[in-house]
Amino acid sequence: MSDWERYFQRMPTELELEEWDKWPDAGIGLLCGKQSRIVALDRDYDTKGTDALDRIIPWTPVRKRGAKGYTAFFRYSGEPSCSFNIGGARVLDVLSDGRQTLMPGTRHPDGHTYVYLTEDMLEEYEADDLPVLPPDFLQRVQATIAPYQTEADTKYQSRRATAPRDSTDRINTNLSAAAEFYSKLNQQALANPDLWVPRLIPTARRHGDGYRCIAIWRGAKNPNVGVHPSGIFDFGGNYGMTAIDLVMNSHQVPFARAVDALAELVPVEGLPDFIVPETFGSAAKAPQPVAVQNIMEQAAPDISRAPDISKPAPAVEQILLPPTTSEDAAPALPPFVVNPPGMLGELARWINATAPKSQPELAVAAAIALGSVLMARTYVSQFNNFTSLYFILVAKSTEGKEHPQAAIQHVLTEAGFPELIGGSGYTSAGAVFSQLLQAPAHLATIDEIGKMLKLSRAKGNSHGEAAIDKLVEAYGRVNGIMRPPTYSQMTLRQDQQVQARVVYNPAITLLGATTGNTFYSNLTDDLIKDGFLGRCIVVESTQPRQLINLKGRAAEVPFHILEWCRLVHISGQNLGDLAGATGADTKPTTIPLTFDDACEPLIQAFERKLNALKDKHEHEGVDVLLGRTLEKSLRLAMIACKAEKASNTVITTQHLKWAIEYVQHYDTRLLDAVTHSRTVNDFDEQMQRMIGYIKSVRKLTDSEPGRASLMAQGFMPRSKLLKLMKCKAKALTELVDTAIESKLITKTIENGLVECYVAA
Structure with a gap:
């Protein structure tokens, strides 16, 4: 279809829909941004292990895949469409106003079919049920990939409301004010490592005209990260970092907090007012900068015999959650x-x-x-x-x-x-x-x-x-x-009777x-x-x-x-x-241990949400799984309160919000898993086994070249599935037909001959 951009301004008419019904081979595209209230992050390449971008992309319940990489879906909150390159190659597209993405079930001209990577499908969600991206997400992406970019790589990062009609459109290549500040801060930090490395990097030790520290975020023990005016490089991991990255990794703090701490110690002129935290610029006045103190307090809670925060803490006390050592990319964590x-x-x-x-x-x-x-x-x-x-x-x-x-x-x-x-x-x-x-x-x-x-x-x-x-x-x-339990003592003598x-x-x-x-x-x-x-x-x-x-x-x-x-x-x-x-x-x-009065509206709002979910799932008999969700959240909030500081006696809204988010996430996941994974009889067990084979088809092998080629593309040939299931052809047909009707799998004919299945 040409001129599909017009549907950003209006929905299709009935006449148009009738015309589209005549196109049996048409695919489905999602218009992102304000119209659908959905924004998508497109990672159009595969990674071995969790790379830097994967670690900052938030969790979402819905992701899809084409030939490679994945696309993750979030609720639209005004994000602009933009793209990020490294070495001339696209590493991330933010698909919002003016952009579209092809949806599962659609066949790409290159031959592959788009499929969901998650059990949940976008069609099952309202936009309001999807998570939103952090407000500073685009800045975090810029800061993460900046050390690896050339000047030419940055030209598509400028925010735009709509996609260009063709590749010849001129795009503003200037950095935003915020990105310019982060760039200056990293440059000044590299030029003056003595100002911040001894204060912010606990494992740092002097090495020549720079420093060496330990990559504790990936579980290293030796000082194999070099900090030098020419750059920061992890020799064990074979990748570079910015100064902001190093502070984030060393303390596992968000991007904004690392910037705050670094800016306390490294002077940067011309800070834009709209991104200057209250603590910026106070380093000359305060003997212990607020941001630095806050970061160090994370490693040394409020206890009387805590380590002295002015001295480097042992590396084991600062260790990050290390990245996976698997060859498969680990999903971003909530x-x-x-x-x-x-x-x-x-x-x-x-x-x-x-x-x-x-x-x-x-x-x-x-x-x-x-x-x-x-x-x-x-x-x-x-x-x-x-x-x-x-x-x-x-x-x-x-x-x-x-x-x-x-x-x-x-x-x-x-x-x-x-x-x-x-x-x-x-x-x-x-x-x-x-x-x-x-x-x-x-x-x-x-x-x-x-x-x-x-x-x-x-x-x-x-x-x-x-x-x-x-x-x-x-x-x-x-x-x-x-x-x-109470047992009869009628036959016992008085001296034999015991008090329960x-x-x-x-x-x-x-x-x-x-x-x-x-x-x-x-x-x-x-x-x-x-x-x-x-x-x-x-x-x-x-x-x-x-x-x-x-x-x-x-x-x-x-x-x-x-x-x-x-x-x-x-x-x-x-x-x-x-x-x-x-x-x-x-x-x-x-x-x-008292809940603050401000917690009560949160409790009531959460209970109303749970009641709605119970009503929705009552007919399935699984609403009982949500019966204790609120109670578990309140118990967890008490633990979060004491975890923040041992002397705390009041549970705040922040403790409660974190507890609600944690319990709600796992309870709703359990609800979905029980609904889809519970076995009631042998047929259900066979169905789950079949779906498992189809989902993991790329990991299976086959000696027949034709079948192996199809399996590598994500298609499960019927002959291979019959061999794996070890059942009669009639029984497999019944399983397949039921799975198709339940929209668990889709059937496709590959190479014009072979009947194959793909997990929905």
């Missing part, structure tokens, strides 16, 4: 995983620093579990919330899901709280109650919780089912009393781990409806398979993490010598 509040971030970074394989999402969940058990039975909100939480960590087999469990147990032991470590599972309801009598607050780490769930529903295993039921009860009794013991405020923190196949294949209806799953936060890793880290890492726990544990636990709260010695059958000493 902001609440990349930068969790305070000590949760410190713990997550340490867990990843000591891990054989990086699992950032699982590390954050384990850090939360540590806070949960440390604060258990001690802190209570005005809404009668305590901090007990149940986590299920889901990852591929042998991909490092056990390490976060072991790391948290190690921290508890080193901090002097081994009594908080419970067993590795429960064999019966009596086992749950017995463990609570011995340790009314404890962490249960269950390595194969998927198998435990399966056995609990096995015929004749009433003890396993009772154990799950008792865990459900314990979760709800955390603000009350848990009593054992009770548990005040039972506080179990559960940290289970399993694989996706084991977990989802055992999600029966009763497990969902009895409320156990709804009480859990199911964190499924999005990381691809990785190569093991063979360098080895010291597992010594940083001192400030141990001190935070001791301060947060009741034994460090100066409540008397016996405050922390309360037994199970004695009501514990509690400390109020």
